[in-house]
Amino acid sequence: MEPLTLIDINQIKDDETLQGRLCEELARLIGESYNNKYLDSFVATLATLPAGLRAMAATYDLDVSMALDSLSWHFMNHHSKSLAVETLSGLHTLGATAEAKVFEEAFSIAVQHWDELVVPPDLDSPLEHLFEPLDEKLWGLLGYGNATGRSLLKLWVSYARAYPENCCIAL
Numbered sequence: 041m042e043p044l045t046l047i048d049i050n051q052i053k054d055d056e057t058l059q060g061r062l063c064e065e066l067a068r069l070i071g072e073s074y075n076n077k078y079l080d081s082f083v084a085t086l087a088t089l090p091a092g093l094r095a096m097a098a099t100y101d102l103d104v105s106m107a108l109d110s111l112s113w114h115f116m117n118h119h120s121k122s123l124a125v126e127t128l129s130g131l132h133t134l135g136a137t138a139e140a141k142v143f144e145e146a147f148s149i150a151v152q153h154w155d156e157l158v159v160p161p162d163l164d165s166p167l168e169h170l171f172e173p174l175d176e177k178l179w180g181l182l183g184y185g186n187a188t189g190r191s192l193l194k195l196w197v198s199y200a201r202a203y204p205e206n207c208c209i210a211l
Contacts, residue, residue, distance in 0.1 A: 044062070046210075046211050049204040052197075054181060055197045059143055061128070062196050062197070065093065066096060066100070068098055069093065070082070080122065086098055089194075090205075091133055091203075092133070092196075093209075095129070095133035096196050096197060100172040102127050103112060103182065103193055106156065106178055107184065108183050111175050111178065112150075112157065112167060113160070114142060119158060121154075131192075134192065136181075139192070146174045153167055162206065
């Protein structure tokens, strides 16, 4: 697969096509998947990417986690404080200010209960209940349930159109 270029980003008019190319570029640079056992290596790889691609890669799993689970499960499945910091930074980079605020609150709770987040939380546990109001806020912002929010992946396209130079390594 050819590297995504500035010219490509500027010439792709369809949002879904651009989103697909951004996903392909991340897969090319990072690999189609990474092993959660090697999150420190993944975070190190993030540091080698341009700002936009770094933000996209760092926030992708949060979007998936919220589509399938909750914030407590996100921190359990991605049990890395350095990745959480990258995710927070990525949300800010992408202009997801409200989402970043919710994630920051959730991260603060997670840090206080970090050792408890190594096993799946009981759905009716006090820890799970701590995250519930933040889950509801973030699901609303991301458009899950009956909400009218936007997926983080949709932000990738608007970011790439505004800052194409931050979303490719080739001209």
